[in-house]
Structure formats: C-alpha cells, structure tokens
Amino acid sequence: MNDLRILHLEKKYSKTAAAGQEPFVLQPVDLTIREAEFFTLLGPSGCGKTTLLKLVAGLLQADSGQLWLGDSELTAVPPEDRRFSMVFQQPLLFPHMTIEDNVAFGLKMQKVKRKKRLSLAQEMLEFVGLAGFESRFPDGLSGGQQQRVALARALVADPRLLLMDEPFSALDPGLREEMRELLSRIQKQLGVTVLFVTHDREEAFELSDRIGIMGNGRLLQVGTAMELYELPASTQIARFLGMKNIIPGTVHGGRFISNEGVFEFSAGNSVKAGEWCLILRPEALQLLAPGTPAPAGALLVRGEVGRMKFHHGLYQCKLHVGGAQLDCTLSRQQAESLAAGQVYDFFVLPDDLHLVGI
Amino acid sequence: MGRFISPVKIFLTLIFLLVIGLPFLALLLSSVSLNWQWPEVLPEAFSWRAWDYVLFGSSGTWQAIGTSLVIALVVTAVNIVLAVPAANALARYQFRGKWLMEAIIFAPIIIPPFVAVMGIHLTFLRLGLTETIFGVVLAHLSPTLPYMVRAVVISYNTLAVDWENQARMLGAGAIQRFLHVVLPHLLPGIAAGASLSILISLSQYLITFIIGSGQVITLPILLFPFISGGDPAVAAAYSLMFAGLAIVTLLGMDIALKNYYQTKKTVTGKI
Numbered sequence: 001m002n003d004l005r006i007l008h009l010e011k012k013y014s015k016t017a018a019a020g021q022e023p024f025v026l027q028p029v030d031l032t033i034r035e036a037e038f039f040t041l042l043g044p045s046g047c048g049k050t051t052l053l054k055l056v057a058g059l060l061q062a063d064s065g066q067l068w069l070g071d072s073e074l075t076a077v078p079p080e081d082r083r084f085s086m087v088f089q090q091p092l093l094f095p096h097m098t099i100e101d102n103v104a105f106g107l108k109m110q111k112v113k114r115k116k117r118l119s120l121a122q123e124m125l126e127f128v129g130l131a132g133f134e135s136r137f138p139d140g141l142s143g144g145q146q147q148r149v150a151l152a153r154a155l156v157a158d159p160r161l162l163l164m165d166e167p168f169s170a171l172d173p174g175l176r177e178e179m180r181e182l183l184s185r186i187q188k189q190l191g192v193t194v195l196f197v198t199h200d201r202e203e204a205f206e207l208s209d210r211i212g213i214m215g216n217g218r219l220l221q222v223g224t225a226m227e228l229y230e231l232p233a234s235t236q237i238a239r240f241l242g243m244k245n246i247i248p249g250t251v252h253g254g255r256f257i258s259n260e261g262v263f264e265f266s267a268g269n270s271v272k273a274g275e276w277c278l279i280l281r282p283e284a285l286q287l288l289a290p291g292t293p294a295p296a297g298a299l300l301v302r303g304e305v306g307r308m309k310f311h312h313g314l315y316q317c318k319l320h321v322g323g324a325q326l327d328c329t330l331s332r333q334q335a336e337s338l339a340a341g342q343v344y345d346f347f348v349l350p351d352d353l354h355l356v357g358i
Numbered sequence: 359m360g361r362f363i364s365p366v367k368i369f370l371t372l373i374f375l376l377v378i379g380l381p382f383l384a385l386l387l388s389s390v391s392l393n394w395q396w397p398e399v400l401p402e403a404f405s406w407r408a409w410d411y412v413l414f415g416s417s418g419t420w421q422a423i424g425t426s427l428v429i430a431l432v433v434t435a436v437n438i439v440l441a442v443p444a445a446n447a448l449a450r451y452q453f454r455g456k457w458l459m460e461a462i463i464f465a466p467i468i469i470p471p472f473v474a475v476m477g478i479h480l481t482f483l484r485l486g487l488t489e490t491i492f493g494v495v496l497a498h499l500s501p502t503l504p505y506m507v508r509a510v511v512i513s514y515n516t517l518a519v520d521w522e523n524q525a526r527m528l529g530a531g532a533i534q535r536f537l538h539v540v541l542p543h544l545l546p547g548i549a550a551g552a553s554l555s556i557l558i559s560l561s562q563y564l565i566t567f568i569i570g571s572g573q574v575i576t577l578p579i580l581l582f583p584f585i586s587g588g589d590p591a592v593a594a595a596y597s598l599m600f601a602g603l604a605i606v607t608l609l610g611m612d613i614a615l616k617n618y619y620q621t622k623k624t625v626t627g628k629i
Contacts, residue, residue: 057527059523059526059527079523079526079527080526080527080528080529080530080531081529083529084527085527085528086523086524086527088520088523088524090520092520092521092524094521094525094538094539094542096542096543105525105528105530105538106528106529109528109529109530109531109534110529153528154527154528157528157529163527
C-alpha cells in the first residue's frame with residue numbers, strides 16, 4: 001500500500017514577515033492519507049493548512065516529524081525528487097512555452113523523449129477537454145482553461161501525490177463548479193491520491209472522501225463529510241461547518257440543561273458533568289402532528305413559528321423557543337400547514353440530540 | 359480616413375531633427391571638408407582625405423574597432439555572469455549588510471571613475487595587469503556592472519518564487535529551473551543591461567587610457583587626440599565611425615534577441 005503517512009510533522013515560524021504578529025506554530029500533525037483517496041484540508045485562512053501542504057510538498061522544511069510514502073521515507077528528499085506534483089491558486093503556466101510544452105514539462109524533466117512526451121501531453125489535454133490547444137501560448141487562454149492546463153501538467157507525469165492549494169478560488173463561481181466536476185471525474189478515473197486545501201466547505205464536502213478540519217495551527221478533526229456533519233467534535237468545528245442551532249448548556253447528573261432552561265433531557269450517564277453545547281440540526285426538528293404523542297425519549301420543543309423562506313425546494317423557518325431562535329427545515333407540505341406567529345409542537349429524536357464540548 | 363498630422367507630432371519631429379539630426383549633419387560635412395573655418399557657414403572645399411586616412415590609412419582604425427568590440431563583449435559577458443547571482447541575492451534575500459553591498463555595487467555610478475581608476479592603476483601596476491586587454495576588461499567592469507545589476511534586479515523583482523516552486527514540483531532541479539524558468543524571464547532585463555554595458559564600455563576613454571597606458575588601442579583612444587588636437591575633419595570621421603559602431607552593435611543585439619523570440623513563436627505559429 002502506498003499510503004502517505006504524516007508523523008508528528010511540526011513547523012514554527014519564529015518571526016513572521018509583518019512585525020508585531022504572533023509567531024505562527026503548526027502543532028504536530030499525525031495523518032494517514034490512503035492511496036487513491038481524495039483528502040481535503042479545510043479551514044479558515046491562516047489556520048496552517050497551506051503550511052501543512054507545503055511541508056508535505058517539501059517546499060517548507062519541517063522542524064521535526066517524518067513523512068513516509070509506503071515504505072520510503074521522504075522527509076529529507078528534495079521536492080523535485082518526490083514525484084509529487086502541485087497545482088497552485090494561480091495557473092503558473094510558463095509564458096514562453098506553448099500549452100503542449102507546458103504540459104510536457106514534467107516529462108521533460110524526467111528526460112522522456114520528445115516524441116513520447118508530446119503524445120502523452122496531447123492525451124492529457126484531451127482528457128481535460130482542451131484538445132486542439134497544443135500549439136497556443138498561455139496568454140491566449142481564459143483563466144479556467146489555464147487552470148485546466150495546469151491540472152493536465154500536474155497529472156501527466158503520473159504523480160504519486162497531487163497537491164492542490166485552493167486551485168479554484170480565483171475562478172468565477174460557475175466555472176468553479178465545472179472544474180470541481182472535472183477534477184472529481186479525473187481523480188476517480190486515474191486513481192490519483194489528492195491532498196486538497198480549501199477554505200470553501202461546499203467544495204470540500206462535494207469533492208472529498210475524507211476531510212481534515214484545521215484551526216489555529218492544529219488538525220482538529222478528520223472524517224468523512226457525513227461524520228463531520230453529524231458528529232462535529234467541538235463547537236468551533238460546528239460553527240466553521242456553518243451549523244445552526246448551537247445551544248450552550250451544562251450537564252449535571254447525566255441531564256443536559258440549556259443555559260436559558262428551555263431544553264432539558266437525559267444525556268445518559270456516560271457524559272461527564274460540565275459545560276456542553278447541544279447541536280440541533282435544522283432537519284432534525286420535526287413537526288408533531290396535533291393530537292399525536294411524541295415518540296418515546298424524544299425532546300419536545302414548543303415554539304412560535306416566525307418568518308418562512310422557500311429555499312432549494314424546502315422551507316427554512318425560524319422558530320422562537322423561549323429566548324432562543326432556532327433554524328428548522330420543513331418540507332413544503334408541512335410548511336404550508338403552518339401559519340406564522342402561531343405556536344406549534346416539534347420533536348427531536350434522541351439519536352439526533354448531539355452534545356459537543358466547547 | 360482623413361490624414362491628420364498633429365502639431366505636437368510636427369513639433370517633436372522638428373526637435374528631434376534639430377537636436378539629433380543636425381549634429382550628425384555637421385559631423386558629416388566636417389568629415390568631408392577641407393579647411394572649414396569660421397566664418398564660413400558651409401565648407402567651401404571638399405576632400406576625402408579624412409575618410410581615406412581613417413578607413414585605409416595606417417591609422418589602425420580597424421584594429422582599434424576589433425579591440426573595442428572584444429573588450430565590450432567580454433566585459434558584457436563577465437557582467438552577466440556576475441550580475442545574475444548578485445541580482446538574485448539583492449532582490450530576494452534579506453541579509454546583514456545588504457545596504458553596504460548595494461552601496462558598493464552602485465558606487466561607480468556616483469563616484470567619478472577617475473578617483474577609482476587611480477587606485478586601480480597602482481594595484482594593476484603591481485600585478486602586471488596594465489597595458490593588457492585583460493586589465494582593461496577588469497577596469498571596465500566597475501562602471502558597467504551597476505547598470506547590469508540594476509536591470510537584472512528589476513527582472514528578478516517581477517519573478518514570483520511561485521514559478522520556481524511550480525517547476526520544482528514538476529521535478530525540475532536547480533539548473534533546470536534556472537534554464538527553463540528563470541533565464542527566459544530575465545532575458546529582457548539582461549538584454550537591457552547588456553546594451554548599457556556595451557555602450558559604456560565602448561565609450562570609455564579615461565580608464566582605457568590609464569590602464570592600457572597607450573598599448574591597448576580602442577576607438578576612443580584614437581579619436582581623442584584629434585578632437586583636442588588639430589584635425590577636426592578626422593575627428594568628425596572618427597566620431598561617425600564610433601556612432602556607427604555603437605548603433606550596429608546594438609542593432610545586432612536587438613536582432614539576435616528578436617530572432618530568439620521569433621523562433622520560439624514560429625515553432626508554434628501554426629495555430
């Protein structure tokens with residue numbers, strides 16, 4: 001197996017370029033990326049995700065830690081000998097070379113014969129949908145086309161790992177969507193291992209097999225999109241993933257009581273006493289038909305329905321519960337049976353009650 | 359489309375002719391004149407004497423042109439070799455005493471060459487470098503290098519490190535990165551610096567005269583006595599030769615550079 005293993009990789013910047021800034025520290029990271037996996041590092045800017053990417057690339061030297069690919073250690077191998085490749089935020093196509101020569105650049109560095117490397121380049125260009133552009137120069141291409149050439153150039157030499165540093169963030173939204181689909185298709189077809197960096201959570205959720213969430217120089221949580229969404233490890237991650245309805249409270253004697261006293265339920269005895277937050281996903285709040293009893297163990301929520309918005313085929317509505325305001329997602333039928341300003345009963349099944357530490 | 363020539367354009371053309379064309383005309387007339395003296399507005403007698411002397415006589419003009427060109431080209435080549443790493447360091451790295459390095463490299467622009475060349479002369483005398491082309495080449499480096507470094511520093515400033523990182527991630531080693539990514543980007547800057555270096559080296563009189571001690575004969579060395587001395591016709595002919603040499607050299611370099619880019623484009627012109 002050619003898994004990429006990151007063992008305790010660490011980096012400190014003692015002095016940052018701008019004076020007065022706090023020194024940045026990337027806390028030791030342990031991570032295994034499986035062969036042919038699409039792994040994304042997701043985090044706000046300045047969280048250390050690009051630093052980690054550059055450490056893996058070898059463009060930065062780690063202070064300590066090791067990097068392994070399968071059975072070979074790469075920690076001290078210079079980047080040009082790692083047989084990785086990288087796509088940056090900018091296409092960075094060499095302006096004095098044709099598209100074809102740009103794509104074949106990596107093969108040229110490996111001393112592949114001209115005829116062979118040009119035919120491989122042509123194949124790869126066809127693969128990214130740019131057949132016929134071989135003899136043009138980069139300045140004659142649009143931004144999206146250039147980034148596609150950059151992708152072809154990175155893939156043509158069959159890299160052991162493809163690193164991508166926010167490659168689509170400089171593109172228009174529509175184009176970005178198209179590029180994601182292209183990348184996803186190509187990654188699956190070629191079975192290339194990808195380490196992708198982005199601050200766009202939709203992009204991460206759409207593309208990745210697994211996601212690592214970073215914040216303040218730490219790798220906070222690793223999991224599939226589903227795992228992260230359903231079981232975020234902390235409120236920081238939940239907030240970063242754009243989750244609504246984060247309700248602070250305390251657990252005492254196995255019972256959770258929200259700070260305003262509105263929500264109270266048994267959290268089970270395994271939960272330690274202390275401060276916790278309850279996360280209610282908007283779609284976990286379900287309408288209780290009048291006159292029917294709530295399922296056993298469910299949390300009952302009685303609230304006044306506020307403004308309703310039609311969005312992506314569903315209704316998003318605000319629910320005023322005590323002093324708190326909750327977001328909840330309702331189907332069209334349910335929503336149309338409600339009237340704004342009225343009080344209704346909702347319930348949440350026990351499996352959907354998720355407590356996270358602060 | 360009606361043809362409209364703007365008055366500004368006419369004015370600029372006139373200024374151009376007056377300032378640049380007229381002196382050349384005067385030189386041309388002077389070089390073919392015989393005893394052109396005040397108060398004659400135009401020479402009254404013409405003769406090919408000066409040109410005959412310069413081109414065919416025992417004046418050693420052709421040899422001087424050869425020496426001038428050899429010195430200028432070698433100086434420029436050495437400048438390129440010195441300036442590229444220096445510019446890389448100055449443009450990209452922060453190090454202690456950087457201001458001092460910059461001051462030393464750019465000092466010859468500010469300090470009169472005469473001051474420096476006296477010291478250089480003494481040292482070269484001890485080293486036995488005077489009266490040699492090699493010594494003159496070394497001495498020409500000091501007034502030319504600053505311009506070369508300056509031009510290449512500007513080129514480096516516009517080359518983001520990302521380009522080299524990108525090449526690196528595609529498997530390019532240090533030499534390959536320089537050849538395939540850095541050098542093509544620097545080339546226009548190097549060409550600009552080389553033009554200046556050639557021109558400055560060609561027009562050196564004092565340094566060549568002192569270090570070469572009359573044994574290294576370049577065109578300015580031949581030209582100077584005629585200007586300060588008695589024969590304005592010969593001086594004018596030499597001046598024209600000199601201007602021609604500079605123009606031909608620059609044009610040659612320009613064409614070579616254009617050719618370089620042209621071949622890059624024509625290989626792939628079949629869009």
